[in-house]
Amino acid sequence: MPTSLPADPRQLSIHDYTYQLPPERIAPEPLPQRDQSRLLVYRQGVIQDQTFQGLPAELPTDALLVFNDTKVVRARLFCHKPxxxxIELFCLEPVAPHRAIEPAMQQTGECVWKCLVGNGKRWKSGPVTLEFTAQGHAATLTAERQETADGYSLIRFRWEPAALPFAEVLRGAGHLPLPPYLNREDTDVDAIRYQTVYAAQEGAVAAPTAGLHFSNQVLADLAQRGIQSVRVTLHVGAGTFQPVKADRMDGHAMHGEPISISAAVLRQLLAHAPRPIVAVGTTSLRSLESLYWLGVQAAQGQLTGDIVPHVGQWQPYEPGSKLATAASLQALLDFMLEQQLDTLHATTQLLIAPGYRFRVIQGLITNFHQPESTLLLLVAALVGPGWRQVYEHALANGYRFLSYGDSSLLLP
Structure with a gap:
């Protein structure tokens, strides 16, 4: 453990953010009931054990919860050579004719996606196919590899009936992309439980797992207590499982992910200040903090109507704006109004690591993350050295870890 943090998170060593995670502590399956998972409450350095059903009573009564309403798509396709x-194709992100998720999922006839290819060395040339059922009718998907670079391939998909949107192709032909560490095939149970009950916007290839604990009953209890909520969308990419291989963080390239937020949600965030905002999951947190940095760009006149706004990995750590949070969010809202945008679509590579100063959120609901991961860096940035206390307590008291594991409420 470092004696002191470097002034710049780029100098951090990922090896200082590790712990021993026995394989048997990784939850292989979801519990029978979502809200029966355990909840570790960390409030100003004090830890309490709860169940997730008790979350509403643990939250500040004037909190605003922010959910990520992305929906996991069935992105794994098992095709056959003649x-x-x-041959396994794992669809990562659309390339043509659309790069944005929403129109790409509605594309008909054919499209090109960036994919990971399993058994790729056995696929020398020619198309591979997959027969499936969509909307009650027989259908066929054909895939051809166009080019390969950096471990990824561009795959051109064509299908019949051509009138089917690609979303229906994936629903009929695909499998849920469970986390690789589960090392098993998806089941009918996963089809329900690897989605949040409020999932709405198709496009993720991994679940926002903090939200998996919320049942309709917990949501009703939150509403009854008067705890407000809003929804943003960040489509979780496969990069969320990308290990940090560099010795220092300046050698790690953070994955980019698309985010969407409505003008109405921005107004709610502005109206809620200075009361606490609690993010449901690291993806909601990264979305909210990215809004601040997009607002900085808007205030500095760096956003234009013809380029998709983007938050870079190191933007928060460069010498720059000391803009107040409200001023930043207002600048972003003003930009949307000028551009007549009801919804802002942007991308973020934001890396949150110790040394980061949070602008938007005051608390986080999250699962327990892998050692030496960027998600653990985010937790360490929020709670400081207390992250070790949290993880040591969870390990010593039988908490289940990772995607299907238990949860924590961090209120530093």
Whole structure:
């Protein structure tokens, strides 16, 4: 453990953010009931054990909860060569004719996606196919590899009936992309439980797992207590599982992910200040903090109507704006109004690590993350050295870890 933090998170060593995670502590399956998972409450350095059903009573009564309403798509496709060999295609992000998730999911006839290819060395040339059922009718998907670079391939998909949107192709032909550490195939249970009950916007290839604990009953209890909520969208990418291989963080390239937020939500965030805002999951947190940095760009006249706004990995750590949070969010809202945008679509590579100063959120609901991961860096940035106390307590008291594991409420 470092004796002191470097002034710049780029100098951090990921090896200082690790712990021993026994394999048997990784939850292989969800519990029978979502809200029966355990909840570790960390409030100003004090830890309490709860169940997730008790979350509403643990939150500040004037808190605003922010949910990520992304929906996991069935992004794994098992195709066959003419000889019968199996080729796995893991759809990561659309390339053509649309790069944005929403129109790409509604594309008909054919499209190109960036994919990971399993058994790729056995796929020399020619198309691979997959027969499936969509909307009660027989359908066929054909995939051809166009080019390969940096471990990824561009795959051109064509399908019949051509009138089917690609979203229906994935629903009929695909499998849920469970986290690789679960090391098993998806089941009918996963089809329900690897989605949040409020999932709405298709496009993620991994679940925003903090939200998996919320049941309709917990949501009703929150409403009854008068705890308000809003929804943003960040489509979680496969990069969320990308290990940090560099010795120092300046050698790690953070994955980018698309985010969407409505003008109405921005107004709610502005109206709620200075009362606490609690993010449900690291993806909601990254979305909210990214809004601040987009607002800085708007205030500095860096946003234009013809380029998709983007938050860079190191933007918060460069010498720059000391803009107040409300002023930043208002500048972003003003930009949306000038551009006549009901919804802002942007991308973020924001890396939150110790040394980061939070502008928007005051608390976080999150699961327990892998050692030496960027998600653990985010937790350490929020609670400081107390992250070790949280994880040591969870390990010593039988908490279940990772995507299907238990939860924590961090109120530093």
């Amino acid at each position: 000889t019968g060999g199996l």
